[in-house]
Amino acid sequence: MRARSFIPGATAVSLAVTGALVAPGAATAAPPWTQLEDLVSGDAVMEHLEAFQAAADAGDGSRAVGTEGYEASAQYIEKKLKKAGYSPERQYFDVEQFSVLDFSLDVPGVTLDAIPMSYSSSTPDDGVSGTFVQPVDANLNGCDATAWDGVDATGQIALIQRGACSFAAKSIEAAAAGAVGAIIYNNGPGALNGTLGGPEDPAAPYAPVVGVTQAEGQAILAALDADPSLEATLDLQTLLETKETFNITAETKKGDHDNVVMLGSHLDSVDEGAGINDNGSGSAAILETAIQLSKIKKPNNAVRFAWWGAEELGLLGSEHYVYDLVDNAPEELDKIATYLNFDMVGSPNYIIGVYDADESTYEAPVDVPAGSPETEDVLTDYFDSIDQPWVDTEFSGRSDYQAFIENGVPASGLFTGADGVKTEEEVEMFGGTAGITYDPNYHSPADDITNVDPEALDIMSKAIAHATQELASSTVAINGVDTSGPGKKKGHDKWEDGTKPGHGLMDAA
Incomplete structure (x- = not known):
């Protein structure tokens, strides 16, 4: 299961609306009243x-x-x-299939089992190092530019809590604030294996981003309280390739x-x-x-x-x-x-x-x-x-x-x-x-x-x-469509105002 992302630039393929049940007796018939x-x-x-x-x-x-x-x-x-x-x-x-070629994350004094987020951008070949910086919104979610008002994140590693918006939005806003990497920690128990939903938009680039558990995030926060100059080192090399x-x-x-x-x-x-x-x-x-x-x-x-x-x-x-x-x-x-x-x-x-x-x-x-x-x-x-x-x-x-x-x-x-x-x-x-x-x-x-x-x-x-x-x-x-009786197969019912029931198409995105 995965959160929704983007509409891919897929190849044009004709609709596969298939026929079936073509072979009489292909399956042993059950009585017509069978549930x-x-x-x-x-x-x-x-x-x-x-x-x-x-x-x-x-x-x-x-x-x-x-x-x-x-x-x-x-x-x-x-x-x-x-x-x-x-x-x-x-x-x-x-x-566009995403893969991780190489990954390491080091925060001194903290044991981490971090997971790179799908579609994350790469760090430079030799990785990045920086002190930690956090957004200023109440829940540390970092979902929009106001969450970084007055924060100089240039060259630093953003530490952000899960919640309120997509991982992609958090990564984009961290990058816009100048962060060279981002760590998102869970807001509940369990691992955080997230996705940014799709390749980055060149106009809104991602910060290289990984997910950690809630406990690991709290451990980083505790270490940061003890040493505000604490640095993290992140090396993340990723690849996007087209597959059918x-x-x-x-x-x-x-x-x-x-x-x-x-x-x-x-x-x-x-x-x-x-x-x-x-x-x-x-x-x-x-x-x-x-x-x-x-x-x-x-x-x-x-x-x-x-x-x-x-x-x-x-x-x-x-x-x-x-x-x-x-x-x-x-x-x-x-x-x-x-x-x-x-x-x-x-x-x-x-x-x-x-x-x-x-x-x-x-x-x-x-x-x-x-x-x-x-x-x-x-x-x-x-x-x-x-x-x-x-x-x-x-x-x-x-x-x-x-x-x-x-x-x-x-x-x-x-x-x-x-x-x-x-x-x-x-x-x-x-x-x-x-x-x-x-x-x-x-x-x-x-x-x-x-x-x-x-x-x-x-x-x-x-x-x-x-x-x-x-x-x-x-x-x-x-x-409102009745297909149950004689003459009903093609004769769909109508609402009282005379319109055909069913759903209308929205404009394609």
Whole structure:
């Protein structure tokens, strides 16, 4: 899972809207009254995760973009989809891939396990050294020029707390104040493995920047109190190179293709590991849902599945997909009734989280398209019907639904937690351990096959299956479109004022 960044200068690629379920009898049919959640199990999803782990192990231990593990994971998905009767297709695009060539950070008297932030600029070849300087805003967040008013940061190392704005904004403002490097420390427990979202703008260059834990930041502050002349030495050499990667899409042959229900999960991991929870879990869950969907009666609405590439580089695969539609086939984007996103659904210290599209708990920091609360209701109503506790998680756009909601497509999704800290109240609801993160192995080599909670995986996989079947049956509550009866396939309902329901496209960014 990765925060949103920028729209890449990707290659022009034609839309991959795929047909499916073309082979009669390709999957053993279930009775037409079968509930999809009864066919989808956490055990079956775990088998897919074991295949993803094997794909990583056969390569360099990762399933990141450009690795053998990513390609092998994709081939596994394609093989399973074809066996179920689908015709999966790849949509290729170019990305700027970031890598760290060399890195060291030394602060005398302080032990650090710092992590360079993705897309950070490099220091000079021999590194930089400087005393520490901090912004003057109340929380030391350093988010704008006023936070550096009266501070001469020239040639110094900025020490900044996480929060209130993006890491990129902090790095840019530190550089504008004259800092030659920046250390951002977490504002809660856990490692800080951040991204600046994309390559720097020459008009707003980054300061070379790394992340440290909250405890490490406090240790630096304590050392600085003891010695205000304390210096840090930072050597960070990075590289950006263009690589080709791809999304995978597959769509049911049957159902109304003018009213499409779409599910997506990102397939890539971070470089550091196999990414079995983040996000093999979501990818495996929608794969099993697609396989089992092929066994039940035809849907009223077509269902499209997507496995996104390069999410960990800044949501690039989903952004490419959506903005390719915006630029080349906006009428196809308008046919997507709703989009459901599944990014991390097996966290070891899990919550059962639903994107808070109705803002009943969290005010969304993004515009929430009409129809999103009704999409959320499909998920929460299901949990309520089986007496499964759940909590809202912020509808923040910080995953692959961002490009969809930016262009008016309703959305919701499920989430078992990443680097947030579990509360005592959540322990009462879901078990687990308070005071530590939902996934202590988030973005680390330890996010392997042992890093998935089978109970969470089963709960969420069945919820995904239920929502898929419900929305394949009807999206009337979301967009007013009725495809359920004779004459309805092409005859979409209208609102009382005579206008066609659905979402309108915003201007492309």
